[in-house]
Amino acid sequence: xxxxxxxxxxxxxxxxxxxxxxxxxxxxxxxxxxxxxxxxxxxxxxxxxxxxxxxxxxxxxxxxxxxxxxxxxxxxxxxxxxxxxxxxxxxxxxxxxxxxxxxxxxxxxxxxxxxxxxxxxxxxxxxxxxxxxxxxxxxxxxxxxxxxxxxxxxxxxxxxxxxxxxxxxxxxxxxxxxxxxxxxxxxxxxxxxxxxxxxxxxxxxxxxxxxxxxxxxxxxxxx
Amino acid sequence: xxxxxxxxxxxxxxxxxxxxxxxxxxxxxxxxxxxxxxxxxxxxxxxxxxxxxxxxxxxxxxxxxxxxxxxxxxxxxxxxxxxxxxxxxxxxxxxxxxxxxxxxxxxxxxxxxxxxxxxxxxxxxxxxxxxxxxxxxxxxxxxxxxxxxxxxxxxxxxxxxxxxxxxxxxxxxxxxxxxxxxxxxxxxxxxxxxxxxxxxxxxxxxxxxxxxxxxxxxxxxxxxx
Numbered sequence: 001x002x003x004x005x006x007x008x009x010x011x012x013x014x015x016x017x018x019x020x021x022x023x024x025x026x027x028x029x030x031x032x033x034x035x036x037x038x039x040x041x042x043x044x045x046x047x048x049x050x051x052x053x054x055x056x057x058x059x060x061x062x063x064x065x066x067x068x069x070x071x072x073x074x075x076x077x078x079x080x081x082x083x084x085x086x087x088x089x090x091x092x093x094x095x096x097x098x099x100x101x102x103x104x105x106x107x108x109x110x111x112x113x114x115x116x117x118x119x120x121x122x123x124x125x126x127x128x129x130x131x132x133x134x135x136x137x138x139x140x141x142x143x144x145x146x147x148x149x150x151x152x153x154x155x156x157x158x159x160x161x162x163x164x165x166x167x168x169x170x171x172x173x174x175x176x177x178x179x180x181x182x183x184x185x186x187x188x189x190x191x192x193x194x195x196x197x198x199x200x201x202x203x204x205x206x207x208x209x210x211x212x213x214x215x216x217x218x219x220x221x222x223x
Numbered sequence: 224x225x226x227x228x229x230x231x232x233x234x235x236x237x238x239x240x241x242x243x244x245x246x247x248x249x250x251x252x253x254x255x256x257x258x259x260x261x262x263x264x265x266x267x268x269x270x271x272x273x274x275x276x277x278x279x280x281x282x283x284x285x286x287x288x289x290x291x292x293x294x295x296x297x298x299x300x301x302x303x304x305x306x307x308x309x310x311x312x313x314x315x316x317x318x319x320x321x322x323x324x325x326x327x328x329x330x331x332x333x334x335x336x337x338x339x340x341x342x343x344x345x346x347x348x349x350x351x352x353x354x355x356x357x358x359x360x361x362x363x364x365x366x367x368x369x370x371x372x373x374x375x376x377x378x379x380x381x382x383x384x385x386x387x388x389x390x391x392x393x394x395x396x397x398x399x400x401x402x403x404x405x406x407x408x409x410x411x412x413x414x415x416x417x418x419x420x421x422x423x424x425x426x427x428x429x430x431x432x433x434x435x436x437x438x439x440x441x442x443x444x445x446x447x448x
Contacts, residue, residue, distance in 0.1 A: 049311050070447075075313040083304025089240040101232040102312040104225070128243070137303070 002027045002183045003048065003152065008057035010043055017043050018207040020057070025200075030174050030184040032198035034191060039204045041187035042082075045154050048185065049079035061152055075103070078150035080158060084137035088130035092121055092140055095129055099144050107147050119143045119169055134161035142166075145173055153177055155186035159193050171197045229314045233322020234329075240299060241330065247295045251334045255288040259338065263345040270347070277346050278409035282401055284338065285361075286368065286394075289331045293372035294389050296327050297380035306380070310446055320373065320442035324435070327376075328369040335361055353411040360411060363427040364404035367434050371396050374438035378445050400434075403427045 003025040010017045017040040025031050035041045046052040048059060050070050059066040061073045086095050093112050100107055107115070116122045119139040129137060138161050145153060158170050174184050174197045188194045195201065202211045241247055262280050266273035273280075300306035309319055339361075343350055350357060375393045379385040403426040410420025 051307060051311055071313055074311050077311070079307075079311060081304060081307060083307065085305050085308035086303045087236065087240055087299070087305055088302050089243040090236065094236075094239065098232055098236050099308065101228065102308065102314045104313065 002029075003059070003061050003185070005048075005059040006057055008044070008047065008059060009055045010040065010047060010052070011055050016207060018204065018209070021207075021209050023202070023209060023211070025183055025185065027181045027183060028178050029199045030178050030186070030197050032191075032194040032201045033185065033187045033204060033209075034189070034194075034201060035187070035204035040207065041204055042156050044204065045079065045081075045156050045185065045187055049077060049081075049154050050074055051079070076150060077152040077154060078145055078148050079154040079156070080138075080141050080145065081156045082160075084129075084141050086129045086132075086137055086140060089128060091126050091128050092116060092132075092143075093125045095140065096143055096147060100147055103148055105148065111147065115143045115146045116140075118146055120165060135163060135166055138162055139166055139169065142169055142173060145177075149180075151182050153182065153184045155184065155188075157188055158186055159188060159190045167193055226315055226318045229318035230322040230325065233319055234325050237296075237299075237323065237326035238329070241326075247292050247330055248334065250295070251288045251292045251330065252337065254291055255284050255334060255338050256341075258284045258287065259341050259345060266346075273346050277342070277348065278405045278412060280346075281339075281342055281408060282364070282405050284342075285331070285335055285365070286397065286401060288334055288338075289327075289365070289368050289372065290390050290393065292330045292334070293327055293369070293376045293393070294386060296323060296373060297376045298385070301380065306446075316443035316446050317439045319446070320377075320439055323377070324369050324373040324438075327373050328366055331365045331369060332362065335365065348412060349414075350412070353414065356411045356417070357408065360404060360407045360424060360427070363424065363431055364400055364407075367400040367427060367430045368397055370431060370434035370438050371400075374442060374445065377442060396434075400427065400430050403430065 005021055005023050008021040009019045021044070033041050033044070043052060047054050048061070048066065050066060050073055053067070062076050064072040064076070066073050085099070087098070090098065093116070096107070096112055096115070113122060113125065116125050119142050121136060121139055121143065124132070124136065129140065132140065153174070159167055162170065171193070177184055178199070186194060186198070200211055200213055202209050262284070297306070300309065342348060372393055375389055379388040379392065382388060403423045407420050407423035407427065410423070
């Protein structure tokens with residue numbers, strides 16, 4: 001199994017966010033997590049992204065313990081969160097260069113241009129991201145995924161602020177990743193868009209996670 | 224992952240951002256100019272007192288100006304939650320720390336180099352013979368402040384009262400650096416033989432090493448928490 005969680009519990013003070021979550025996500029699967037506001041979806045993603053330590057329980061990503069072997073886990077994952085993780089005074093290309101350098105990757109100018117073209121930002125390569133709309137920032141974050149080619153992609157509300165073209169780019173990246181035996185975990189409220197690419201969905205409600213399959217569930221069986 | 228390339232990229236990112244926004248340098252310079260003007264008017268009638276206190280005046284200006292720059296150092300990482308990307312990047316956290324520290328050191332040194340001629344002008348200082356030593360003292364003391372200040376900037380960036388907490392936490396630790404810097408600067412400005420105040424320069428060097436090494440090791444813990 002690529003992602004394994006065992007009895008994960010997270011609480012903030014007296015507030016229990018989720019308790020004893022145990023699940024497994026195999027390689028080549030896109031798992032979409034639904035749930036109402038405050039259900040703990042984002043917190044669960046932040047735990048898997050090694051940004052937040054669980055109160056108790058363990059998890060592993062690609063056989064690396066998420067609590068004790070953070071570096072290999074961080075090398076494998078990429079997390080697109082609510083914030084775009086961009087620097088407003090750098091332009092699109094510079095933001096990509098810096099983000100990749102922090103992962104030990106150094107793409108050429110040609111690769112950067114190709115990647116920006118893929119997310120329809122080719123014409124804005126030299127523009128400071130301060131002047132980008134929320135949707136453009138989201139697209140630029142997707143460009144990082146294309147360049148980084150992570151083994152595990154964690155997406156928090158990936159369709160927010162995106163137009164139809166942006167949604168198509170997102171779903172294309174997700175399909176491409178799962179075809180390469182990568183893993184995608186996303187949280188979203190948009191069931192319609194998510195079920196186009198998800199092999200399995202889950203509902204996080206009152207700290208309990210329940211699973212169900214989608215029409216795409218057979219797609220990952222070949223990997 | 225190449226350690227020194229990460230340092231280079233972090234310095235590059237901070238310098239490019241600052242060159243475009245000029246946010247940190249302009250606020251540091253503006254504050255420092257006000258401080259110099261206030262001190263120069265306060266001592267306009269009493270040049271003897273000014274000469275006796277000038278080393279302290281210089282370092283009060285430099286330290287408080289530096290705190291403004293240090294406060295802005297990590298707040299830039301809060302834009303679009305960019306600090307999260309650094310937290311979960313596989314890059315060595317020590318390299319990120321050194322990159323941020325070098326950036327802060329450069330900003331502080333640039334401001335000091337721009338301000339010092341104003342001190343010379345307003346307080347009629349004779350620095351021709353000791354300029355090399357003075358620059359060494361400025362560098363060593365600023366390195367110490369930047370080493371510990373970068374760590375505390377990271378520590379306080381995610382708390383609400385960070386503008387207050389940074390100086391409250393930083394100044395007590397910076398006191399030894401400030402004392403050594405003032406004593407060494409006074410010795411150099413008064414034209415004393417180097418042997419009389421060289422122990423303060425040695426002390427600055429020791430503080431620099433301790434602060435840099437300890438901060439380097441603690442940074443990973445602070446960024447992860």
